[in-house]
Amino acid sequence: MKDKNISNERYTQKKTTALELLNIQLAINNHTILQALTFDLTEGEILCLLGPSGCGKTTALKTIAGLSIPQQGHISLFGDTVFSDNIINQPPEQRSIGFIFQDYALFPHMTVSQNIAYGLSHLGKQERQQRIKESLELVELSDLEQRYPHELSGGQQQRIAVARALAPKPKLLLMDEPFSNIDGQVKRRMMADLRRLLKEHSISCIFVTHAKEEAFAFADKTAVMINGHIEQLDIPAKVFNQPNTFAVAEFMEAGNLATLKHSQQVLDKIPHQWPRDIDNSGYWLFKPQHLILSHSLQNTGIELIDSTYIGRGYQHDIAIRLTKSNHAPTVIWKAETETPLGIAIGENIALEYDQQPHWLQD
Amino acid sequence: MPNDADHTFSNLADSVLWVYIKNSLAIVSGTLLFACLFAIAPAWWCARYEFSGRRYLQWMMVFPLAIPAYISAYIYTDALDYAGPIQSSLRDFFTWQSPHDYWFFDIRSRWGASLMLGLALYPYIFLLLRNTFEQGSQSLSQAAQLMGASPRKIFWTIHLPLARPALAVGCTLVAMESLADYGTVQLFAINTLTTAIYDSWLVYGSLASAAKISCLTLLFVITLTALEKNSRKKQLHFDSRTGKTTEKTNASNTKTGIIWLFCGLVFCLGFLIPLITLIGYCTDYWLENMNDDVWQHSQSTFILALTAAFIATLLAIVFNSQQRFTPSTQNQAKLSLSSLGYAIPGTVLAIGILIPLGQLDIWLNHFIQWLGFEKVGLIFSGTSFALILAFVIRFSAISNGSIQAVYKQMPTNLDSASTMLKASRFKTFHKIHLPIMRPALISAFLLVFIECVKELPASLLLRPFDFETLATYVYQFASDEQLEHAASSALLIIVVSLLPILLLSRSQKMQ
Numbered sequence: 105m106k107d108k109n110i111s112n113e114r115y116t117q118k119k120t121t122a123l124e125l126l127n128i129q130l131a132i133n134n135h136t137i138l139q140a141l142t143f144d145l146t147e148g149e150i151l152c153l154l155g156p157s158g159c160g161k162t163t164a165l166k167t168i169a170g171l172s173i174p175q176q177g178h179i180s181l182f183g184d185t186v187f188s189d190n191i192i193n194q195p196p197e198q199r200s201i202g203f204i205f206q207d208y209a210l211f212p213h214m215t216v217s218q219n220i221a222y223g224l225s226h227l228g229k230q231e232r233q234q235r236i237k238e239s240l241e242l243v244e245l246s247d248l249e250q251r252y253p254h255e256l257s258g259g260q261q262q263r264i265a266v267a268r269a270l271a272p273k274p275k276l277l278l279m280d281e282p283f284s285n286i287d288g289q290v291k292r293r294m295m296a297d298l299r300r301l302l303k304e305h306s307i308s309c310i311f312v313t314h315a316k317e318e319a320f321a322f323a324d325k326t327a328v329m330i331n332g333h334i335e336q337l338d339i340p341a342k343v344f345n346q347p348n349t350f351a352v353a354e355f356m357e358a359g360n361l362a363t364l365k366h367s368q369q370v371l372d373k374i375p376h377q378w379p380r381d382i383d384n385s386g387y388w389l390f391k392p393q394h395l396i397l398s399h400s401l402q403n404t405g406i407e408l409i410d411s412t413y414i415g416r417g418y419q420h421d422i423a424i425r426l427t428k429s430n431h432a433p434t435v436i437w438k439a440e441t442e443t444p445l446g447i448a449i450g451e452n453i454a455l456e457y458d459q460q461p462h463w464l465q466d
Numbered sequence: 467m468p469n470d471a472d473h474t475f476s477n478l479a480d481s482v483l484w485v486y487i488k489n490s491l492a493i494v495s496g497t498l499l500f501a502c503l504f505a506i507a508p509a510w511w512c513a514r515y516e517f518s519g520r521r522y523l524q525w526m527m528v529f530p531l532a533i534p535a536y537i538s539a540y541i542y543t544d545a546l547d548y549a550g551p552i553q554s555s556l557r558d559f560f561t562w563q564s565p566h567d568y569w570f571f572d573i574r575s576r577w578g579a580s581l582m583l584g585l586a587l588y589p590y591i592f593l594l595l596r597n598t599f600e601q602g603s604q605s606l607s608q609a610a611q612l613m614g615a616s617p618r619k620i621f622w623t624i625h626l627p628l629a630r631p632a633l634a635v636g637c638t639l640v641a642m643e644s645l646a647d648y649g650t651v652q653l654f655a656i657n658t659l660t661t662a663i664y665d666s667w668l669v670y671g672s673l674a675s676a677a678k679i680s681c682l683t684l685l686f687v688i689t690l691t692a693l694e695k696n697s698r699k700k701q702l703h704f705d706s707r708t709g710k711t712t713e714k715t716n717a718s719n720t721k722t723g724i725i726w727l728f729c730g731l732v733f734c735l736g737f738l739i740p741l742i743t744l745i746g747y748c749t750d751y752w753l754e755n756m757n758d759d760v761w762q763h764s765q766s767t768f769i770l771a772l773t774a775a776f777i778a779t780l781l782a783i784v785f786n787s788q789q790r791f792t793p794s795t796q797n798q799a800k801l802s803l804s805s806l807g808y809a810i811p812g813t814v815l816a817i818g819i820l821i822p823l824g825q826l827d828i829w830l831n832h833f834i835q836w837l838g839f840e841k842v843g844l845i846f847s848g849t850s851f852a853l854i855l856a857f858v859i860r861f862s863a864i865s866n867g868s869i870q871a872v873y874k875q876m877p878t879n880l881d882s883a884s885t886m887l888k889a890s891r892f893k894t895f896h897k898i899h900l901p902i903m904r905p906a907l908i909s910a911f912l913l914v915f916i917e918c919v920k921e922l923p924a925s926l927l928l929r930p931f932d933f934e935t936l937a938t939y940v941y942q943f944a945s946d947e948q949l950e951h952a953a954s955s956a957l958l959i960i961v962v963s964l965l966p967i968l969l970l971s972r973s974q975k976m977q
Contacts, residue, residue: 171612196611197614198614211609213627223612225615
């Protein structure tokens with residue numbers, strides 16, 4: 105109850121900037137990990153750092169926490185500068201950040217309540233007990249207080265890690281692949297629960313993952329990180345449907361990409377009116393669900409090579425020949441339909457696109 | 467004979483047995499105290515800090531393992547005794563006249579013996595702890611740091627409690643070794659359970675009484691092993707090792723200075739001073755040291771150790787591969803049984819071997835006499851056979867451990883793949899297992915070999931008449947206060963013992 109009051113107070117306040125990163129540079133052994141990393145986060149917002157493994161997303165998280173020290177840049181938390189070009193460097197324990205590690209980092213030799221109490225040593229005994237109780241209620245695991253981490257399931261361990269990170273009431277919560285060790289249904293339920301919890305208490309949060317589904321389900325905004333810098337930061341739907349760059353589109357598996365220069369033959373096969381006079385290099389993005397496939401008796405140079413059921417509908421692989429010749433090289437595209445196509449494998453196909461494809465600059 | 471035996475034991479029990487037990491306990495706990503003192507801080511420094519020379523220091527700290535405690539004991543007694551150079555020069559300097567004028571640390575005491583054993587045995591704890599500290603999950607200390615804990619608090623509340631199981635394993639090893647020690651305590655004339663076994667048999671000639679004291683000693687060993695097993699069980703749950711080495715913090719200059727000062731002192735006391743003294747003895751008494759005896763004894767020691775190492779390794783291969791191909795509780799029991807010997811003190815083991823082998827000899831001689839031939843003598847208990855048997859029983863645990871570790875890491879799918887490709891068991895073993903385990907085989911063989919060369923208490927009891935191993939040869943001279951004359955043999959033992967440490971450090975460097 106007490107927490108609810110606090111969160112209501114927070115809601116009525118004007119949204120402030122929770123975190124600001126400016127031009128962060130970090131290299132280890134002359135190998136650049138983060139370059140010109142810049143973004144900010146408003147209070148209560150959940151941001152996902154999404155990217156392939158090795159793109160520097162975990163390092164970015166540790167840099168914010170103060171566990172990794174950049175060579176250059178500026179970090180401020182709720183208006184206070186915590187790092188600035190190696191002149192100011194507030195140590196991690198003073199930044200009041202909650203951190204949930206990929207392996208949860210629960211202290212194996214301490215009980216659940218000892219784990220939670222670890223960050224509360226500044227409180228009096230009674231207040232500490234109260235806070236432990238509240239934190240466990242928050243994650244609905246009140247009866248597990250005296251258990252050891254090895255006596256808990258993976259999902260329970262994750263929730264204890266959440267309770268431990270939130271108990272000292274941090275200003276910002278950072279999570280490093282928090283869902284990667286949990287599978288299936290449990291994961292989906294847990295993401296929903298945790299998201300509700302963060303929103304109720306207006307806790308700002310950054311989490312790192314390489315799975316775009318997690319970003320869609322959990323984040324308000326998604327930042328796609330590639331090679332140490334952010335390629336695109338936007339709401340998840342926009343990043344998925346209108347990627348800024350080829351790298352983002354490819355990582356998000358956003359759809360079929362066709363270059364203007366190299367795939368004129370492909371584009372010629374799709375009878376639709378769209379500006380083709382762009383002379384810059386770039387790509388057209390065709391979303392699989394907007395491609396319309398129909399059976400053709402003519403030799404269209406497009407052939408159905410496989411159809412599979414994917415739950416929400418059907419996915420079809422089609423081969424598009426780049427020249428008239430039967431032995432010409434092909435590109436493989438994907439299309440999706442809700443109902444079966446009724447076209448046999450190997451048959452010729454005519455292709456249409458029911459909207460304006462998305463253009464992305466190279 | 468049984469009457470005599472009962473007498474000996476009840477006499478002992480009435481008079482001095484309690485003192486012996488007290489001495490044994492005091493030496494075990496004193497050794498543990500010193501070993502922890504020498505091991506814990508250096509292990510932490512080497513695992514968590516980067517400082518100049520760390521690579522060398524972390525191996526230097528293991529070197530004292532190569533120096534048998536009785537050799538250090540002899541050397542320090544020589545140096546610290548009333549007539550030794552240190553007290554003499556103190557007396558000269560302060561113009562003291564007699565021992566009543568000043569107090570000086572008496573090395574020939576329980577504390578002295580504990581210090582000597584602590585110096586020789588602390589590397590066990592050091593190695594285990596360093597490994598645990600190094601591989602501890604970094605996220606745990608980062609989590610603690612983010613929750614506002616100071617480095618000191620993190621050490622006391624996270625790292626040390628998590629290393630407790632490893633510490634317990636190391637302490638058990640040290641406790642068992644110090645309980646089994648014969649050389650040092652005998653040299654210092656401290657009566658313990660181990661010396662009591664020895665005296666019962668060799669001085670009073672009572673095998674039965676020796677056996678009774680052995681059982682008493684075994685009781686301690688069993689308690690220790692139970693404690694160790696219990697802590698290993700906990701280690702499973704508390705194991706936070708990630709297999710990744712934690713990043714090290716750069717140590718400040720002051721810290722580097724403190725580290726080198728402390729570790730350097732331990733290294734000098736445990737290794738450098740004894741080594742230099744021995745080299746000094748060797749050059750001073752060059753002729754006495756370079757006689758034919760030395761070569762003869764090293765030859766016989768090496769042959770003995772090679773044979774025992776060969777048999778122990780072979781047995782380990784047979785038992786382990788059997789368990790691999792046809793896992794059963796029966797085969798597992800064989801394996802566990804063959805590893806049990808390591809926990810049994812050498813003296814106890816020797817008595818345990820003497821009794822059945824002696825009986826066997828009596829039967830054999832009766833049988834041969836019955837057949838109408840001359841007596842053949844003590845072929846089992848009176849030859850190298852008994853010694854080799856003792857070595858194999860005592861050190862099989864080492865070869866077993868090495869090979870078991872390889873099998874544990876080798877996925878069973880390899881065997882299945884080999885079987886699916888129509889390979890027989892023998893072919894799977896020969897073409898798959900053997901090549902993979904070759905490095906472990908070599909190190910198992912080497913380790914057993916070295917332990918055999920160093921082994922003292924069982925060798926003293928079981929060696930055939932007029933037969934010496936290097937260890938017994940050196941020990942005889944030490945107990946006659948003439949180690950100077952056997953310094954070359956002592957050096958040979960040390961060089962052989964250093965081999966595995968150097969090999970280990972090289973293999974880690976390559977990784």
